[in-house]
Amino acid sequence: GAVVSQHPSRVICKSGTSVKIECRSLDFQATTMFWYRQFPKQSLMLMATSNEGSKATYEQGVEKDKFLINHASLTLSTLTVTSAHPEDSSFYICARDSPTDTQYFGPGTRLTVL
Amino acid sequence: KQEVTQIPAALSVPEGENLVLNCSFTDSAIYNLQWFRQDPGKGLTSLLLIQSSQREQTSGRLNASLDKSSGRSTLYIAASQPGDSATYLCAVKVGKNSGGSNYKLTFGKGTLLTVNP
Numbered sequence: 001g002a003v004v005s006q007h008p009s010r011v012i013c014k015s016g017t018s019v020k021i022e023c024r025s026l027d028f029q030a031t032t033m034f035w036y037r038q039f040p041k042q043s044l045m046l047m048a049t050s051n052e053g054s055k056a057t058y059e060q061g062v063e064k065d066k067f068l069i070n071h072a073s074l075t076l077s078t079l080t081v082t083s084a085h086p087e088d089s090s091f092y093i094c095a096r097d098s099p100t101d102t103q104y105f106g107p108g109t110r111l112t113v114l
Numbered sequence: 115k116q117e118v119t120q121i122p123a124a125l126s127v128p129e130g131e132n133l134v135l136n137c138s139f140t141d142s143a144i145y146n147l148q149w150f151r152q153d154p155g156k157g158l159t160s161l162l163l164i165q166s167s168q169r170e171q172t173s174g175r176l177n178a179s180l181d182k183s184s185g186r187s188t189l190y191i192a193a194s195q196p197g198d199s200a201t202y203l204c205a206v207k208v209g210k211n212s213g214g215s216n217y218k219l220t221f222g223k224g225t226l227l228t229v230n231p
Contacts, residue, residue: 006157034219043118043221044158044203059218093157101146101165101207103219105158 003027004096006106013084014114020080021109023094029074030096034103035067038091050077050094084113116141116208120222127194128230135189135225137204142182145207145217149178149189152201152224161202162189194229201226 005024013019023033033050048058048069056069068080081088093108117140127133137147146165150158162171162178164187170179177190187204201224207217 004157041223043223044205044219045221046218049218091155095158100163102160102163103148103205104160105150107157108155110155 002107003104004094004106006094006109008109009107010110010112012112012114015085016083018080018082019084019111020078021092021094021111023077023079023106025075025096028096028098030077031074032097033071033077034095035069035077035079036093036095036105038093038108044093047079052077081111084111086113089113116144116206116220118204118206118220118222120202120204120225122225123223124226124228126228126230129194129196131194131229132190132192133194133227135191135202135204135227137187137189137222139185139187139206139220141208142185143208144182145209147178147180147187148205148207148219149176149187150203150205152203154201158203191227194227196229196231199227199229 003026007022031052035047036044037047038044047062048056050056050069050071052071058064071077089112091108095103095105119138121136148163149161152158164171164180175192180187203224205219205221
């Protein structure tokens with residue numbers, strides 16, 4: 001069964017609004033979780049690493065004030081896309097590690113900004 | 115900068131055929147390599163993980179090999195089935211990400227596999 005869940009699976013919003021995406025580790029306390037973005041026919045790109053109890057670390061070129069990450073507990077990380085614009089429309093996927101090094105991914109969230 | 119390339123971008127085969135998907139990476143300093151499957155509009159499912167010290171891993175009809183020195187990996191699928199149709203992604207785990215945390219996965223763009231009944 002799934003070990004990482006995401007909510008919502010799809011969201012459509014108007015330009016300028018903020019959208020929050022939740023990522024839950026269902027079977028494992030994850031001190032670190034990862035947020036990726038995938039554009040059509042492109043690779044997954046790591047946006048940021050979410051650290052429980054401390055600030056997230058962002059990849060180069062990712063605006064931390066636009067993509068707010070909160071890792072409030074060992075099972076929940078959230079990504080908030082603030083003041084969303086059409087160019088933020090993408091597929092957002094979270095993931096967590098495991099003791100075996102395998103990385104487990106959530107089912108993804110399709111964001112469409114009108 | 116690590117770059118991962120997957121060839122071919124798309125592949126269509128008849129059911130029952132054996133096939134090979136290719137993945138190459140530019141920096142051989144990797145910790146491991148993973149192969150994933152992604153169905154349309156879905157997340158990723160891990161298929162096989164090969165540590166840098168290993169040469170291959172097998173799971174059922176899947177066999178993945180790793181030649182770290184040459185920067186190559188292959189995913190072999192035996193007796194393909196229509197249910198194998200999906201996008202196959204390879205990813206390498208490399209050193210510290212740009213934020214200074216532990217590591218990052220760098221992905222290829224994937225190979226879209228279609229197995230025709």
